Amino acid sequence: MTDTPSLPEGYEISTDPARLDAERVHRWLSTDAYWALGRTREKQDRAIEGSLNFGVYETVSGAQVAYARIITDRATFAWLCDVYVDPSVRGKGVGTAFLAAVRDEVRRFGVRRVLLATHDAHGVYEKLGFAELEHPGHWMALIFGQ
Secondary structure, eight states: OOOOOOOOTTEEEEOOGGGOOHHHHHHHHHHHOTTTTTOOHHHHHHHHHTSEEEEEEETTTOOEEEEEEEEEOSSSEEEEEEEEEOGGGTTTTHHHHHHHHHHHHHHTTTOSEEEOOOSSOHHHHHTTTOOOOSOGGGOOOOOOOO
16 A cells, blocks of 8 residues: 555545535536536436545635545445546645545445546556556446446
């Protein structure tokens, strides 16, 4: 397991669902995240309700600057998804520290594995201990469409 980087000063992480800016999260994902383009607000709200949600917030303004969610049984398995860091804070170490904190929180559950899918952020996740599946042919998906 790799070290846990600290968030830059002026930012904090919370799992309090009351702090989520659901409108902002929906806008980020439905307009700027290749995996969720066009996702409806209703579907995003249902996803939030059924997940363990994490946000990064500016400590002074309280504005949300990053989001991620975990789908988990809190015992054996977790799926990390909808990770988004606002472009205004990218490159400042917020994303890596945020994902390390999410990883560490999920690890406390004792799950055996955390999966994720990414098209373009392999390097970020590798720094945090993620690796390609050893036997990808063992995994299957049932896809219903959009």
